[in-house]
Amino acid sequence: MGTACVVKTSFWNLHNPAMEFREVLASHRSIRKYKSDPIDQALIEEVCQEAISGGSSSGNLNSFSLVLTRDPERKRHLYKLHFEQDFILEAPLLITFCADWHRTREWLKLRGARDNFNNLVGYHVAAYDAMIVAQNVCLGFEARGLGICYMGTTLFSLSAIAEFLELPDTCLPVTTIVVGYPDEAPNQRDRLPLASFLHEEKYRPISEAEIEETYRDREVKGWTRYMSMPSVRREIEEAGLTSLAQFYTSKQKYDPDDFALFSADIKMAMEDKHFLP
Numbered sequence: 001m002g003t004a005c006v007v008k009t010s011f012w013n014l015h016n017p018a019m020e021f022r023e024v025l026a027s028h029r030s031i032r033k034y035k036s037d038p039i040d041q042a043l044i045e046e047v048c049q050e051a052i053s054g055g056s057s058s059g060n061l062n063s064f065s066l067v068l069t070r071d072p073e074r075k076r077h078l079y080k081l082h083f084e085q086d087f088i089l090e091a092p093l094l095i096t097f098c099a100d101w102h103r104t105r106e107w108l109k110l111r112g113a114r115d116n117f118n119n120l121v122g123y124h125v126a127a128y129d130a131m132i133v134a135q136n137v138c139l140g141f142e143a144r145g146l147g148i149c150y151m152g153t154t155l156f157s158l159s160a161i162a163e164f165l166e167l168p169d170t171c172l173p174v175t176t177i178v179v180g181y182p183d184e185a186p187n188q189r190d191r192l193p194l195a196s197f198l199h200e201e202k203y204r205p206i207s208e209a210e211i212e213e214t215y216r217d218r219e220v221k222g223w224t225r226y227m228s229m230p231s232v233r234r235e236i237e238e239a240g241l242t243s244l245a246q247f248y249t250s251k252q253k254y255d256p257d258d259f260a261l262f263s264a265d266i267k268m269a270m271e272d273k274h275f276l277p
Contacts, residue, residue: 024143029188031147034091034180043144044068044093051136055129063117063126064133064174065100067165068093077164081157082176087149091180096154096161097134099126101170118170123275130174138177147182150175156262159269172273190221219244 048066057063069075070093078096079088088094101117108115116122138148154161154176161173196206196214206214222244227233235252247253270276 024139026188028142029147029182029186030149031178031180031182031184031186032085032087032149033182033184034087034147034178035183036090036092037181038070038092039146039179039181047137047140047144051133051140055132055136057129057132058125061104061125062129063099063101063104063122064130065098065103065171066133066137067096067098069096070094074164078161078176081160081164082151082153083156085151085153088151088178090183091178093179094151094176095134095137095179096165096173096176097130097137098165098167099123099130099172099174100167101126102168105170118274120270120276122170123172123270127174134175134177141179145181146179149178151178155266158266159272162269162273167273170273170275172269172275190218192218215245223247 052062069078075088075094078094079085082088101122105115105117117126134150138150141148152175154173158173161176162171165173167173192214196210226236226244226247232252236247239250239252241247241250241252249256251258267276
């Protein structure tokens with residue numbers, strides 16, 4: 001055990017990354033303006049290979065797939081499915097990360113093994129495997145000076161994206177990232193205080209006073225940010241919203257009624273791909 005640790009440390013020292021790991025994390029920004037410069041295929045493959053090799057995978061079954069989209073017309077179609085966010089058209093690359101048991105189940109069939117993973121546990125495992133790889137890919141691109149942005153809209157167009165990408169049975173998109181060379185340098189977004197995330201031994205109940213303290217800065221900074229956007233400010237004022245919390249569950253942001261509909265769509269997509277009975 002001791003020897004292995006020494007070897008691992010030595011390897012790390014001999015192969016310094018392009019950027020210190022903590023520096024990569026500290027420099028993270030969600031980029032929404034990109035240069036049109038293409039990304040070299042060898043760089044894309046290098047990042048993806050490192051991300052896959054360096055990521056944990058349940059049972060080493062590698063239950064994920066990555067779909068690269070660079071063709072302008074196909075990118076334009078995904079732009080529509082992702083609610084027409086302009087930076088999708090600016091960036092040279094989209095990567096859709098999929099929870100994928102199709103490949104494994106075909107292998108099982110060829111070897112006369114029992115079928116499996118076409119169930120909720122299978123989806124759960126594959127979705128988290130895919131997210132581990134997605135985050136590794138993001139770190140790999142950021143370490144090389146590229147920018148990324150996660151597309152939460154993947155969940156809201158799940159079936160349509162799966163159909164467009166011709167995903168087979170037991171294969172569904174989990175998330176999408178936009179990748180390219182940044183054409184902006186935004187400030188790093190704030191996060192809640194560390195104490196609000198860490199729990200020792202068991203989940204610690206949180207008091208109303210602690211909630212007030214936890215969200216005090218967020219309410220000021222978040223509200224200021226949205227009110228600085230003329231179109232968003234107009235929507236907020238027209239809706240009579242008076243706080244960041246109200247905005248987050250309003251029709252202008254994360255409408256609970258829309259979420260109920262999207263939830264039903266996700267359930268249907270999981271049923272269609274046989275992750276649910």
